[in-house]
Structure formats: C-alpha cells, structure tokens
Amino acid sequence: MKRLVVLLLVLCTAGVTRGQGTSGAGVEAALRHLDEGNRRYVEGDYRGALQAYEQALAAGYESGTLYLNMGNAYYRLDRLGEAIRHYAKARRLMPGDRVVQHNLRIAQNRAVDRFSRVPDPFWRVAWERAVATVGPRGFFVVGLLGYLVAMVLLGVRVWRGPRGPWHRRALTLAALVAVVGLAAAFGAALEGAEPRAAVVLVDEAALREAPGDTASVALIVHEGLLVDLLERQGPWVAVRLPNGATGWLPADTLGDV
Structure with a gap:
C-alpha cells in the first residue's frame, strides 16, 4: 500500500478535477499547496501535509485524488474517522477507482462496528x-x-x-x-x-431512538462508521446504518462526506 500511496502523491497535481471560480493566481497558489503537501507527506510530516492540502481546498479546488491523499495522511496519524471520511469523499468523485476502494476497505477493516450492508438499488x-x-x-x-x-x-x-x-x-x-x-x-x-452521508468521528456515540439526550439508546456506534443522513433536527441528525437500522446521533459526532 505504501508504494501506491507515494505514486498517488506524485500524481496528485494531475488529478485536480474542480476549480470553481478560481483566478489564475488562485490556481497557482493551489498547485503550490498541493506540491507542498506532497513533499511533506513523503518526508513523513503528515500534519504539515494536511495543512497544505487544506489550503489547496481553501483556494477553491476539489478532487478525488486530493481527498485520497488527505485520507492517507489521516490514516498515518491514526485518525481513523477522518481517514474513512476523506476516502469516502474520494469515492464520491472517483466511484470506480480501485485504489480508493482498496484504501477505504483497509481503513474500514480497522473500525469497531461491522454491519452487513443493504445493497443500493x-x-x-x-x-x-x-x-x-x-x-x-x-x-x-x-x-x-x-x-x-x-x-x-x-x-x-x-x-x-x-x-x-x-x-x-x-x-x-x-x-x-x-x-x-x-x-x-x-x-x-x-x-x-446537501451531504447524503457522514462518518462517526468520535470514539463512540449513543444512537438514540429519538432526538434528545433523554431518548432511549438503541446501541453504541464507534469511530469510522459510515452512515446515511436522513434528517436534521437542531443539534440531532437522523441516520441510517449500513444494515438499514435507523436512529439519531448528535450532529457534532459526525463529519459530512
């Protein structure tokens, strides 16, 4: 996997797919941040790499390869939830990419929760x-x-x-x-x-049967679980688990995909 990661980092600047309303100067700044992030990643400075990648996103760019590299950096920092979140973002933009699927599967295999998934139509x-x-x-x-x-x-x-x-x-x-x-x-x-999916980013969270701290707890979910978003109600979000079960989680425990 390490060799695949390094190769993808080298190709990152060629994988930019979206730049919304970005000027020529903005494009140059984004490419500089991408190069800086790639260099820092290869050097093992994963936090510095993420900082540079975030600056590239702030410059108006979004690409599957960029999200893949961010997922790799988060994985190296052992931040499993953010790694899965960014791999899922990469999959959204590159749904047929085998490397994205491979890295996402490796990260999800480390997650505590394992649910059989109801296949999408x-x-x-x-x-x-x-x-x-x-x-x-x-x-x-x-x-x-x-x-x-x-x-x-x-x-x-x-x-x-x-x-x-x-x-x-x-x-x-x-x-x-x-x-x-x-x-x-x-x-x-x-x-x-509007995002349709999210990832649990905290160590564990109580999935409740209704919005509110007094509602009954259906089960405990853990970091890295990918869920579908159904409805928002104040600080609570209705979610559907991979096996089709539904419940409510605090919005601040989730990261949108």
Whole structure:
C-alpha cells in the first residue's frame, strides 16, 4: 500500500478535477499547496501535509485524488474517522477507482462496528456514477444543446412547414434530450447541495431512538462508521446504518462526506 500511496502523491497535481471560480493566481497558489503537501507527506510530516492540502481546498479546488491523499495522511496519524471520511469523499468523485476502494476497505477493516450492508438499488449506483462523471454542468450543457437544436428544428417547421417524418423524429429526440439533460442537471445540483452521508468521528456515540439526550439508546456506534443522513433536527441528525437500522446521533459526532 505504501508504494501506491507515494505514486498517488506524485500524481496528485494531475488529478485536480474542480476549480470553481478560481483566478489564475488562485490556481497557482493551489498547485503550490498541493506540491507542498506532497513533499511533506513523503518526508513523513503528515500534519504539515494536511495543512497544505487544506489550503489547496481553501483556494477553491476539489478532487478525488486530493481527498485520497488527505485520507492517507489521516490514516498515518491514526485518525481513523477522518481517514474513512476523506476516502469516502474520494469515492464520491472517483466511484470506480480501485485504489480508493482498496484504501477505504483497509481503513474500514480497522473500525469497531461491522454491519452487513443493504445493497443500493442499481439505479442509485448508476445515477451516482453519472453525477460523478458528468456533473451538473455537463448535464446542463447537454440539455442546453438539446434545447437549441429543438428550437432550430421547430423554427424550420414553423417557417417552411412539415419536413417529413425524419424532421418530427429529430425534433422529438432533441426535445427529449433537453428535458432529460436539464432535469438531470437540476437533480445533480440538488444532490451536491446537501451531504447524503457522514462518518462517526468520535470514539463512540449513543444512537438514540429519538432526538434528545433523554431518548432511549438503541446501541453504541464507534469511530469510522459510515452512515446515511436522513434528517436534521437542531443539534440531532437522523441516520441510517449500513444494515438499514435507523436512529439519531448528535450532529457534532459526525463529519459530512
């Protein structure tokens, strides 16, 4: 695993996938922080590496490889919850990456809690892969192109009259692409607006049957457990465990993915 980690650190600057509204100076600053983080990691200064990576994130960058490197640094510092959290963030952006899956599995094998996981439906897996690959902007561009083509074809139909069955089929297809693309862009934007999962970051926390310190304790969960977020109510969060069981945890015991 160590050789894989070093290789990924070398490739980190090439793995940047997102820079939202960042100026040229911001890009240069982010790349400097990435290089600094990589150097510090190789030298064994994991805290310094994390500090540099956080500065790269603050400069407006987000990438699966960056989160993977942060997970590796947290793992070296024996901060299991944060390591799993950042591996999960990396998986969200690179859902098919084998190294991410491998590192996440190694970290989760050290966690105290072991639950059989209820598999996600196939459409959920396909949707998450599509969102990670295309993103809201990509869906919007596809929908916009479909809309423009549909408008051109409609204009031709209005000004020159019906052009035959091929024209009607092309117009229908373009309109369908526009509707699906724009709807997918809206759905993908909502998907990224609110985290759907979180990781327990404290040594242990009481999962309660209702929000509030006086509610009955269903069970005790431990650091590193990955849960689905269902609902927020003040300082409490409703979560679903991998086996499908539900309960409430204090929000300050969790880190969003």
